[in-house]
Amino acid sequence: DVKVTQSSRYLVKRTGEKVFLECVQDMDHENMFWYRQDPGLGLRLIYFSYDVKMKEKGDIPEGYSVSREKKERFSLILESASTNQTSMYLCASSETGLARNEQFFGPGTRLTVL
Amino acid sequence: DQQVKQNSPSLSVQEGRISILNCDYTNSMFDYFLWYKKYPAEGPTFLISISSIKDKNEDGRFTVFLNKSAKHLSLHIVPSQPGDSAVYFCAASQPHYTGTASKLTFGTGTRLQVTL
Numbered sequence: 001d002v003k004v005t006q007s008s009r010y011l012v013k014r015t016g017e018k019v020f021l022e023c024v025q026d027m028d029h030e031n032m033f034w035y036r037q038d039p040g041l042g043l044r045l046i047y048f049s050y051d052v053k054m055k056e057k058g059d060i061p062e063g064y065s066v067s068r069e070k071k072e073r074f075s076l077i078l079e080s081a082s083t084n085q086t087s088m089y090l091c092a093s094s095e096t097g098l099a100r101n102e103q104f105f106g107p108g109t110r111l112t113v114l
Numbered sequence: 115d116q117q118v119k120q121n122s123p124s125l126s127v128q129e130g131r132i133s134i135l136n137c138d139y140t141n142s143m144f145d146y147f148l149w150y151k152k153y154p155a156e157g158p159t160f161l162i163s164i165s166s167i168k169d170k171n172e173d174g175r176f177t178v179f180l181n182k183s184a185k186h187l188s189l190h191i192v193p194s195q196p197g198d199s200a201v202y203f204c205a206a207s208q209p210h211y212t213g214t215a216s217k218l219t220f221g222t223g224t225r226l227q228v229t230l
């Protein structure tokens with residue numbers, strides 16, 4: 001059974017803190033993605049990675065960075081958390097070469113920045 | 115610029131009736147369309163997909179229809195069940211060059227409530 005796990009289900013941080021969100025997949029997928037989900041806005045892509053140490057900006061990268069040192073792990077970093085980064089963060093992975101481009105999602109991390 | 119649009123934020127349907135969820139897109143380069151289902155506090159799960167070379171794909175109670183000329187797709191659920199109550203996201207992908215990943219562009223979602 002395919003699995004994407006995220007380090008925390010719920011997280012509360014203070015403005016200005018550095019925040020790390022971790023994601024691990026066990027499917028040996030090349031591609032990994034970070035999204036945020038906000039009411040009325042759907043899922044918006046923050047960053048993605050298509051190989052170890054390779055990354056590309058998504059649609060809303062400002063205020064975020066990522067790290068992919070190992071194939072199975074993709075980290076999202078909020079350098080200095082702000083209240084407008086309060087959101088549901090979703091990690092996903094996918095296999096290269098499939099026409100359908102199905103992505104498998106983790107359970108999400110609900111981040112609140114006070 | 116919202117390339118994938120779901121204009122109905124919510125839909126309520128009686129159990130046993132048909133649910134029809136709609137999605138419109140603007141990018142003619144999209145060649146694959148997917149529907150995801152999301153329960154609260156869970157990640158989205160893949161439901162059904164359709165290639166742009168087809169106009170219909172069926173999987174049990176779920177059928178997706180694609181009208182390329184209108185840039186419109188719809189998801190039909192028949193019969194609707196209470197367990198179908200969730201948020202449904204439409205997503206689309208386009209061909210990409212070697213050396214990067216294929217991205218999905220998501221709609222804003224439609225919350226379906228199936229009532230008894």
